[in-house]
Amino acid sequence: MSTTMSVIRVYRYGGPEELKLEQQPRPEPQEGEVLLRVQAAGVNPLEWKIRQGLAKDFMPVTFPYTPGDDVAGIIEGLGPGVTSFEVGQAVLGRGNGTYAEYITAPAEAFVLKPAALSFAEAASIPVGVTTAWRGLFDEGELEAGQRVLIQGAAGGVGLFAVQLAKWKGAYVIGTASTANLEFVRSLGADEVVDYTTTPVESVVKDVDLVLEGVGERTMRSSLATLKPGGKLSSLAALPPLEQAQARGIQAKMIAAHPSRSILQAAVQLIEEWRLKVSVGKTFPLAEARQAHEYSQRGHGRGRVVLLV
Incomplete structure (x- = not known):
């Protein structure tokens, strides 16, 4: 397993050109955390508003930072004390800085991915x-x-x-x-x-x-x-x-605070075919800039997703 990873970093407020693709050390899971190999990350409109500085009065950031919240991927490592998941399981949920090849996040942030969903579909769900x-x-x-x-x-x-x-x-x-x-x-x-x-x-x-x-x-x-x-x-x-x-x-x-119970309820509705998932346009991680440009135009259908 590589010790480095590709990640998007932002060093100052500005336009989509501030999204920089870089190499960073791969994180290690701490107590209660999992290491997730990211397969897909949702692009939320709030993320380009934060990048532009439009939300700094109520959501300030510390530079540099990695955008992203929605995520779906495969568990690649378990921190001490994690018993709810196994390595190799596919999950969806919310993390911090999901525009990256790997993230660490608390295990309780995730639920198992329905087998019928693609990773792109799964990453469009949480937020x-x-x-x-x-x-x-x-x-x-x-x-x-x-x-x-x-x-x-x-x-x-x-x-x-x-x-x-x-x-x-x-x-x-x-x-x-x-x-x-x-x-x-x-x-x-x-x-x-x-x-x-x-x-x-x-x-x-x-x-x-x-x-x-x-x-x-x-x-x-x-x-x-x-x-x-x-x-x-x-x-x-x-x-x-x-x-x-x-x-x-x-x-x-309304603030979309993470909720595992809501995610579990939604996954059950999806598995019962009562809730349909629809992905919007997809972009590779290296084209995060283009993904933000597309999201900013509005009038889209479904969640824009980065494929990692």
Whole structure:
């Protein structure tokens, strides 16, 4: 086994050109950790926002750093005290600095990968499904029969949110670009609004919950669709709390804290064919810059994934 590895490093805030491919010593697992040979790493929009410095007020970084959170791979080593996994098992989960050939992370950050999923599919799941679950259920308290609007329904969070909300028994309305309307319908959405041609607030009213996955430019329309007393779960920007309060709306910014229990629940739904996984465009690790450039353009379908 090589003692070095390829890894992406960022030394200062800036554009995609700040993503540098380098060689670094391979890490060693400590107490309670596993060594993971990374097969695929998800690219989340938050990662290019952090790289640009757009999130430094609430998510500062120490340079140099390696981006990445979503990951799928093969366990190659066990730290002291790890009994929940064996070397050679394929897993998915969340790590720190996953744009690399190897990472170490706490064993409890991972669950076994469903055999039917590719590593790219597995790496597209953790942040997306955890964020959707928290926004809909933990914070949104979504119940069967309620109406939910999912802004950005074709994206890495939105595609899981549509399916989870339908699984819960909600009436689901999604927004998507023209190219993704049929895709969102195929996920089970009851209605799909083409945001490139139709202001969503002109056709959607009195929803109980909005999962706001786009950001500031759609926040006002999201608020306008909610009934008084409704809830707004914002994933991409701080919601306008004063405006929300004036209308009796509970607005919260959702942070996708890792949750093994949510991952396990999602994996079970996937294995029962109740939850579909859809990967967006894939890039090799050496093309992390191009992956970020593509992600920044928006309007994508599914999670962008780096193949390691």
